Amino acid sequence: MAPNYLLVLFTTLGHALAGFVHPGLMHSQSDFNRMAQKVAAKQSPWIDSFNVLVSNGHASLGYNPAPQAWAERGSGCQDNSVYVMNDAAAAYQTALIYKITGNTSYANQAIRILNGWAYTLKGIGCNASTSWDYQLMAGIQGYQFANAGEMMRNYSGWNTTDFANFQNWMVQVWYPICFYPFAQQVYANWDLMCIAQHQAIGVLADNQTMFNDAVNYFQAGVGNGAISQTVYHVHPGYYGQGQEAGRDQGHNTLDISMLTVIAQQAWNQGVDLYGFSNNRILSISEFTAKANLIQPGTNGSYYQVPWVPYIYNVWPTIYWDTSLSTNSIGANRPTWACIYHHFVNVKGIAAPYTGQQMQNQGAEGTQSNWGCCSGSFDQLGYETLTCSLDPIAYRSPPSGLSWSLVAGNVSISWWGTVNATSYNIVRAPQGGTYVPAASGITDPLTYNEQAPSPGIYYYVAVARPDNIWSQPLQVNANPQALILYYTFDASSGNTVADSSGNGNDGVLNGNGAWVAGKINNGLKLDGSTGYVSLPGTILQSLSDFTIASWLYMTGWQNNQRLFDFGYGAERCMWFSPTTCNINSCNGSSTFQITYNGGADKTQLVNTPANLNTNQWLHIAVVRYGNLTQLYVNGNVVNSNSYIYLQPFQLGQGTNNIAQYWIGRSQNSGDSHLAGIVDDFRLYQGALTAAQISALASMSGK
Ligand SMILES: *[C@@H]1O[C@H](CO)[C@@H](O)[C@H](O)[C@H]1NC(C)=O
Ligand SMILES: *[C@@H]1O[C@H](CO)[C@@H](O)[C@H](O)[C@H]1NC(C)=O
Ligand SMILES: *[C@@H]1O[C@H](CO)[C@@H](O)[C@H](O)[C@H]1NC(C)=O
Ligand SMILES: *[C@@H]1O[C@H](CO)[C@@H](O)[C@H](O)[C@H]1NC(C)=O
Ligand SMILES: *[C@@H]1O[C@H](CO)[C@@H](O)[C@H](O)[C@H]1NC(C)=O
Ligand SMILES: *[C@@H]1O[C@H](CO)[C@@H](O)[C@H](O)[C@H]1NC(C)=O
Ligand SMILES: *[C@@H]1O[C@H](CO)[C@@H](O)[C@H](O)[C@H]1NC(C)=O
Ligand SMILES: *[C@@H]1O[C@H](CO)[C@@H](O)[C@H](O)[C@H]1NC(C)=O
Ligand SMILES: *[C@@H]1O[C@H](CO)[C@@H](O)[C@H](O)[C@H]1NC(C)=O
Ligand SMILES: *[C@@H]1O[C@H](CO)[C@@H](O)[C@H](O)[C@H]1NC(C)=O
Numbered sequence: 001m002a003p004n005y006l007l008v009l010f011t012t013l014g015h016a017l018a019g020f021v022h023p024g025l026m027h028s029q030s031d032f033n034r035m036a037q038k039v040a041a042k043q044s045p046w047i048d049s050f051n052v053l054v055s056n057g058h059a060s061l062g063y064n065p066a067p068q069a070w071a072e073r074g075s076g077c078q079d080n081s082v083y084v085m086n087d088a089a090a091a092y093q094t095a096l097i098y099k100i101t102g103n104t105s106y107a108n109q110a111i112r113i114l115n116g117w118a119y120t121l122k123g124i125g126c127n128a129s130t131s132w133d134y135q136l137m138a139g140i141q142g143y144q145f146a147n148a149g150e151m152m153r154n155y156s157g158w159n160t161t162d163f164a165n166f167q168n169w170m171v172q173v174w175y176p177i178c179f180y181p182f183a184q185q186v187y188a189n190w191d192l193m194c195i196a197q198h199q200a201i202g203v204l205a206d207n208q209t210m211f212n213d214a215v216n217y218f219q220a221g222v223g224n225g226a227i228s229q230t231v232y233h234v235h236p237g238y239y240g241q242g243q244e245a246g247r248d249q250g251h252n253t254l255d256i257s258m259l260t261v262i263a264q265q266a267w268n269q270g271v272d273l274y275g276f277s278n279n280r281i282l283s284i285s286e287f288t289a290k291a292n293l294i295q296p297g298t299n300g301s302y303y304q305v306p307w308v309p310y311i312y313n314v315w316p317t318i319y320w321d322t323s324l325s326t327n328s329i330g331a332n333r334p335t336w337a338c339i340y341h342h343f344v345n346v347k348g349i350a351a352p353y354t355g356q357q358m359q360n361q362g363a364e365g366t367q368s369n370w371g372c373c374s375g376s377f378d379q380l381g382y383e384t385l386t387c388s389l390d391p392i393a394y395r396s397p398p399s400g401l402s403w404s405l406v407a408g409n410v411s412i413s414w415w416g417t418v419n420a421t422s423y424n425i426v427r428a429p430q431g432g433t434y435v436p437a438a439s440g441i442t443d444p445l446t447y448n449e450q451a452p453s454p455g456i457y458y459y460v461a462v463a464r465p466d467n468i469w470s471q472p473l474q475v476n477a478n479p480q481a482l483i484l485y486y487t488f489d490a491s492s493g494n495t496v497a498d499s500s501g502n503g504n505d506g507v508l509n510g511n512g513a514w515v516a517g518k519i520n521n522g523l524k525l526d527g528s529t530g531y532v533s534l535p536g537t538i539l540q541s542l543s544d545f546t547i548a549s550w551l552y553m554t555g556w557q558n559n560q561r562l563f564d565f566g567y568g569a570e571r572c573m574w575f576s577p578t579t580c581n582i583n584s585c586n587g588s589s590t591f592q593i594t595y596n597g598g599a600d601k602t603q604l605v606n607t608p609a610n611l612n613t614n615q616w617l618h619i620a621v622v623r624y625g626n627l628t629q630l631y632v633n634g635n636v637v638n639s640n641s642y643i644y645l646q647p648f649q650l651g652q653g654t655n656n657i658a659q660y661w662i663g664r665s666q667n668s669g670d671s672h673l674a675g676i677v678d679d680f681r682l683y684q685g686a687l688t689a690a691q692i693s694a695l696a697s698m699s700g701k
Contacts, residue, residue, distance in 0.1 A: 005275040011481030014564075020203050020211075023099075023452070024268040025143075025150045031268075032099045035385060039100055048363030049385035050100065054655055058090040059097055061105055065113040065119035066088060073137040076129025081137050085377035087113055092380050093149035111158050114149055118162075118169040124177050136178035139193025140378055143261055146170055146200035147380065153204075169203045170641065175201050180578055181223025185421070186314060188243040189251055191217075191225020192258035199265050200541060215271060218262060219655035222570050224596075228653030229279060229570065230255060231284045232595060233645075235306040236413050238400070240283025246310050246321020249331040250287050257335040257379040260291050265590070277653040278400045279415060282351060285339045289353035292330050293360075303353075304331055305493055306444075308644045311600035318599065328410035334364035337383035345389040348396030350416035352443075354443040358384075398445075398461035401473040404543040404648050405451065405685055407625030410477050410545075411460055412416050414470060420463035428472075430456040440464075449505060451477040477686040479545075486680040487664075488523040490514055496523070496532050506532045510672070518550040518616050518679035519649075519698060525663040526628020527557050527674025536658030538682060539565060542647040546687040548620040548631075548695050550678040553577055553613045556585040557671035561664060563680075565647070567656040569666040570597045573647060575613045575621060588609035591621045591630055593645045605640045607631045613675075623647075624686035637690065677691065 015302040038046035053059055065087045073081035091113040098106040126134050149166050152158055178194035195214045202210030218227055224243050259281050264271040310321040315532045336358040343349045353679060363384050393467055400415040416423065423441045426434040428453070438447050445461075458472035464519040484504035488498050491514045496506035510529030511571070514521050525531060551562055556578045566572020573593035578585050587610030593603050605628055611617055620631035629639040651658060659666060662680060663673035679698070685696075 004367075004372075005303075020206060020208075020271060021066060022203075023152060023392055024203055025147045025200050025265045026266045026268070026380065027099070027151065029625055031096065031386060034389075035100045036102075038070075038388075038423065040386075045384050045388055049388075052363055053382050053385060054097060056093060058086060058225045058246040059093040059106075059555065061094075061109050061111070063090050063094075065116050066126040067116040067622055069122055071121060071124045071137065071450055072126045072134055074129065074131030074133030075249060077134065077601055078128065081134075081193040084137055084141045087117060088144040088148070089377055089380075090604040091117075091142055092151075093382075095148045096382065096386070098155070104157065105156055107152065108308050109160070109624065110148060110152050111155065114145070114152065114158075114166055115162050117145070118166040121169070121173060123639050127338075132182075134555075135177060135182065135190065136193065138174055139190070139197045140632070141177060142170070142197035142379075143193065143200040143265075144380060145174070146197070146204045150200070150204050169528045171203045171205050171207070176218050180217060180225055181221065182468050186224065187251060188224040188230040189258055190257060191221070191223045191255050192230065192262065195225050196258055196265065198263040199262060201328040203269065207578035208690065211269070214221060214262075215266060215273070216655070218273060219276060220567075222568060226570075226654070227259075227273075227280050228567075229596060230259070231280050231650065231653060232310055233308050234280065234283050234443070234652060235287075235308075236411060236446035236448070238279070238283045238413055238415060239287040239290070239310065239312070240280060240285075241287060241306070241446060242284045243312075245288065245311070246323065246325050247328035248325045249288075249292055250328040253292065253331045253333040253335060254378055256285055256288055256339070257333060260335060260338045260383075261343070261379075267342070274339075274348070276655075279343070279347075279349065280653050281339065282343050282349065282354070282415075285336070285354045286351060286375060287355040289336065293322055293356055294330070302326075302666060309600065309602070321559050332361075333379065334361055334383060336361060337364075338387035341389045343385045345417055348392050348394065348418050349399060350420065352416075358643055371385035387429055395419060395463070395466060395468055398423060399470045401459065401461060401470055403459070403475045403479075404541045404646065405479065406448070406543045406646075408451060408479050408544065408685070409448050409459075410451050410459075410475055411446065411448045412461075412475070413444075414461040416445050416464045417468065420466070420468075423463045423687050424462040424464060426460050426462060427452070428458045430458070434458075434460065451479055454478040463542070476541075476684065479544075480687060480691075483542075483683040483684055484534070484680075485682075486532075486677075487520065488514070488517055488519045488678050488680070491521060504535045504538055506534045508532055515676060517676055518552070519679050522550070522552070522676040524676045525673045527555065527560070527672055529672065531664035531672055532677075534565070534660035534662065534663040536660060538652075539647045539651060541660075542684060544624050544648060544685045546620065546622045546683040546692075547575070547681070548618070548683075548687070548692065550676075551577060551619050551681040552615065552616050552676040552678075553587070553611065553617075553674065554676075555613055555674045556580075556587055556592050557674045558585060559665060559670040560673045561661070561670065562677070563660075563662050565658075565660040566650055566666050567654045567658060570652045571595050571654065572659075572666045573645075573650065574665065575619065576670075577617075577619070581654075591628065593643065593647070594612060595645055595649065597696065601639075603645050605638050605643075607632060607637050609637075620692045620695070621688070622686050622692065629691050631689075631696070633700045 199215040199591040276638040425438040428434040485500040511526040512530040564574035
């Protein structure tokens with residue numbers, strides 16, 4: 001079965017297993033062929049950006065590199081990073097001119113710079129202070145040097161000894177300085193630049209492990225460089241709020257630059273990170289581009305973007321980002337053309353605000369002229385030259401439709417398509433005909449209506465004026481649909497049968513016993529190994545929901561869970577009937593949802609009184625819109641009307657295996673549940689108080 005095994009590896013990890021394509025970092029050989037042709041034909045916009053390139057001092061053949069034996073960056077350090085920044089830019093720019101023109105004077109200058117550094121620089125760090133900023137230099141200038149080396153790798157004037165020395169130098173001097181997560185809750189850009197560096201050195205040095213590790217971390221890591229954390233929250237209409245959006249726009253746009261490098265380097269190796277998790281990179285690009293644009297017709301006002309508070313921990317401080325930061329708003333980074341052209345002219349997906357930012361940049365270079373600030377060297381620049389593509393010839397349908405039930409309404413979003421002026425929504429009941437639901441939608445690309453009478457519907461987004469229909473989106477417009485129902489009435493075996501009719505059987509893992517429950521049998525978990533794992537699809541589309549269960553705790557075990565549904569401790573939602581501090585535990589209980597490891601202590605509901613052990617309790621968590629209510633024994637004991645994090649967003653952007661558990665926590669330090677669980681139900685939609693009360697008064701059938 002080896003071929004199938006390989007196929008599975010390829011499709012689930014998305015990695016090319018057959019070795020790397022060279023040159024294959026930011027630019028492929030076909031990219032260079034296109035640039036050469038466009039420049040030779042003096043065609044705009046390529047030629048305009050090329051003209052900026054050849055007039056940059058770094059690209060001059062008279063530029064003198066200044067390799068250092070030891071490199072530092074940061075306050076309190078002997079900061080000589082200016083040499084590293086300038087020379088990495090010079091190596092890239094001369095390599096680029098060579099690849100476009102074939103002029104070997106530029107090739108030899110690039111080799112002179114690369115060899116000069118590879119034979120001179122022995123280490124990177126900071127001896128005199130605790131600043132970690134040298135890691136930023138290792139990430140940014142590391143991926144830039146690796147790109148220059150990759151571009152020059154088959155130049156006949158770079159002999160094999162020198163090239164091997166360059167590869168070893170990047171692996172030994174640069175690679176180990178970068179690691180992630182740098183710290184679990186630090187800013188995304190630190191992780192992102194190291195992902196970019198590891199990916200780039202992996203390709204340069206033909207090390208698949210390095211490349212795969214970087215891609216895996218981007219897709220499913222635990223720090224803020226994992227795409228689910230970098231793009232913290234995707235709003236209706238697919239505006240992706242970035243992890244640094246409440247910090248300042250300089251760093252927020254830096255994240256766009258770094259995401260471009262990561263996605264472009266992966267794309268040239270056959271791995272589509274641009275498209276990963278429903279184009280999550282485009283969602284942050286559109287949000288960030290829009291937030292930094294002045295809205296026409298206003299007196300200099302920036303566009304409004306949607307917002308959820310972002311509360312996070314940069315030890316020892318808890319930060320509250322309650323709105324978009326206007327610090328450095330209008331940030332001017334040459335970073336939009338690669339993302340724009342990929343989505344618009346490769347995929348046919350509209351990227352209107354990214355496009356406006358790109359237009360505003362014009363034929364950009366970098367700002368990397370002598371003496372300028374470090375941020376000028378964060379990106380390689382010249383994306384107009386390297387990434388511009390001829391317009392796509394066909395119009396794609398709207399794509400990427402998704403839905404959820406929010407405050408009883410069906411809410412859908414979609415990606416737009418090139419040149420559409422607006423969108424209509426049509427809907428059909430299962431087996432029925434389509435009727436118009438809405439028309440003239442322009443921005444945001446989202447639609448929200450009271451659920452039509454319960455049942456299955458198909459929604460289609462129609463691009464105007466050409467009437468191009470998307471694939472139909474199946475929606476369960478049922479305000480109270482049972483997703484799973486475990487009666488726990490078995491008497492043996494490991495299957496936890498689902499009585500909802502949806503086939504969502506669970507599996508008993510570890511030690512559990514089928515014992516007398518509240519209603520017929522129940523499942524007794526042993527407090528150390530036993531738990532139930534649930535299917536990983538049950539939160540898809542879930543916003544309004546109800547979870548209800550009987551629970552009989554036999555002890556206040558350390559932070560035990562009734563349920564914990566998530567993708568690791570960073571992104572999960574749970575109900576814990578027990579709270580502990582270092583000394584003791586009690587029955588103080590909590591429902592909480594988090595997208596970033598629980599730093600946000602506003603997204604929870606606690607019970608006001610201790611829950612008792614050794615008696616049956618009926619527990620229910622009900623969400624309707626942003627209101628979450630906690631019921632004990634059929635009565636609301638507490639509620640929170642400001643829980644804006646939604647269950648369906650937990651799994652977005654992560655390539656991890658879902659860990660949906662009854663009786664076990666995402667935190668390995670917490671105890672398993674000690675007690676009996678019975679009659680566990682998950683509904684799409686909110687049950688009424690009367691319905692919860694009826695569940696809580698059920699006993700033996
Ligand atoms: C290469 O570029 C340099 C600098 O622009 C120029 O002087 C030289 O003539 C070019 N060489 C060739 C072969 O075109
Ligand atoms: C910093 O320490 C390293 C390693 O001990 C040493 O090689 C380097 O020369 C020192 N650099 C400076 C500027 O002191
Ligand atoms: C380098 O690779 C490119 C693309 O495969 C090829 O066109 C070029 O001839 C190669 N150059 C050398 C010196 O091998
Ligand atoms: C490669 O070039 C270096 C100079 O950079 C030289 O010292 C070395 O002898 C050359 N090696 C070979 C195998 O040509
Ligand atoms: C590739 O990189 C990994 C991670 O750094 C390392 O453990 C491994 O030894 C490298 N493989 C080779 C062939 O150098
Ligand atoms: C536009 O804004 C400028 C600067 O804030 C202000 O001086 C001017 O009066 C405003 N114009 C209008 C028409 O509001
Ligand atoms: C979109 O509009 C532009 C400008 O009118 C045109 O050049 C391009 O061909 C159109 N693209 C498609 C796919 O229709
Ligand atoms: C639900 O949709 C109706 C229109 O069908 C709208 O009037 C109402 O504001 C929506 N409610 C929410 C919470 O979006
Ligand atoms: C339970 O214990 C927690 C953690 O020590 C404490 O904060 C809380 O006040 C206690 N609650 C009750 C109801 O005793
Ligand atoms: C939930 O709260 C978020 C953040 O404030 C807000 O954008 C959203 O509209 C609210 N949703 C509902 C249904 O009220």
